[in-house]
Amino acid sequence: MSRRYPEPRMFRCPDRLKPHYDAVIIGAGGHGLAAAYYLARDHGIRDVAVLEKSYLGAGGTGRNTAIIRSNYLTAEGVRFYDESLRLFRDLSADLDLNLFYSRRGHFTLAHSDATLRTMRWRAEVNKHLGVDSELVGPEVIRRECPQLDLSCGGHTPVLGALYHPPGAIARHDAVAWGYGRGASQRGVEIHQQTEVTGIRVQGGRVAGVETNRGFVETGKVLSAVAGYTPAVMEMVDVRTPLEVHPLQACVSEPLKPWLDTIIVSANLHLYVSQSSRGELVMGAALDPYELHSTRSTLDFVEGLAGHLLELFPFLGEVRVLRQWAGLADMTPDFSPIMGKTPVEGLYLDAGWGTWGFKATPVCGKTMAHTLANDRPHPLIEPFRLSRFEEFDLVGEKGAASVGH
């Protein structure tokens, strides 16, 4: 079958870089590819190259735990992520690719009064902005996830939860591949194994990028490299508040389906969902210090397993199948950094920390708009890089630190 009806390639692989493009996007993660897709589809800018130093989806895009939600804490954040959620709902049809988008219901458990208070605050902000989100007591959690030991072995009982019914998961690789294919079909070139090593600036304006395969001339560059942003911004001497920490995750061996909700516990630094393959997909808090390496540690699985057993004691015999890590580019206020930079023609999409997968569609849309019009899209205006020197932060910490 496969020999007679070969599956067409997802995207073209031109073997040569052209000397000039209308726009160059650094990084073939979900964000870079989505921006390329909307530039071509919505703004007619098709002479675009996406340059990727490794392979498509090599960064956080292929390493995240795929949680999608919009129950954030600030009005700016809620509006932005909710638009992403809206785009995600029709994305499979839009990209003509099954993204396995699966609505699960997202519970953020509270084991203390202080956490419960932040959740009430979040629920009220969410409801005010039309997001389906509410504070619920233990009865609702028991009904939706009967396997959970609400007493946590008597250690730190669950007092309630922020419940967000639209919370979902999706196949992260498919999101990147779908956007890549859609962009490629519309004329965008994707070049893997192509590392940007410098950005040429003339008279305060971008003139092109240096790569390991030669110089490419362009007047517009989008940096969408998440955990690698500080290195790229150093090329043009622009300082950012980003600090890179590894974020680790792991999956169990596949189990029969038993968990159809997404369970997060900020107090226990743990979150878990079950994939369509049956694996439990699990993550914990950020690694505690700066590191630009995707190494895994035993510390992480040990700590995570201990906390997992507090919630689900019956998982004691289950084995861990794989573990891995990705780089999280953390901002001081836990909101992203998006928009223009002090260099004309250089645009930034960064500060994705532990929360950027869910934002992929809205980032693509708003960054494409920003590049095409040389003006930030209204939804991302609050996330501008200059907010730090203006002391105008968008404090999202209560919702983004381990919330995914």
Added chain:
Amino acid sequence: MKVMRCPVNGWRPIQEFSYGGAFRPMPQPGECSNRQWADYVFHRSGAAAVKKEWWCHLASGVWFIAERNTSTDEILETYLHGEDGHHE
């Protein structure tokens, strides 16, 4: 097990330490501009490099400086603030 040398207590497991961020000279708040102050408060040299950092040995409360390679996580030296490195 990953270990680190506290200049006072010697080699201890890394779990006994807390990271205090990069070592950065503080501008005089009364004399610098808002921009310089914001740069100090928020901005970082975020790319991978050998960096000078504050660390604290939690059990004894000793704050000290570590020089660490942030790509490989190799700790090159640790010493008390005011003493320079280059001696064990």
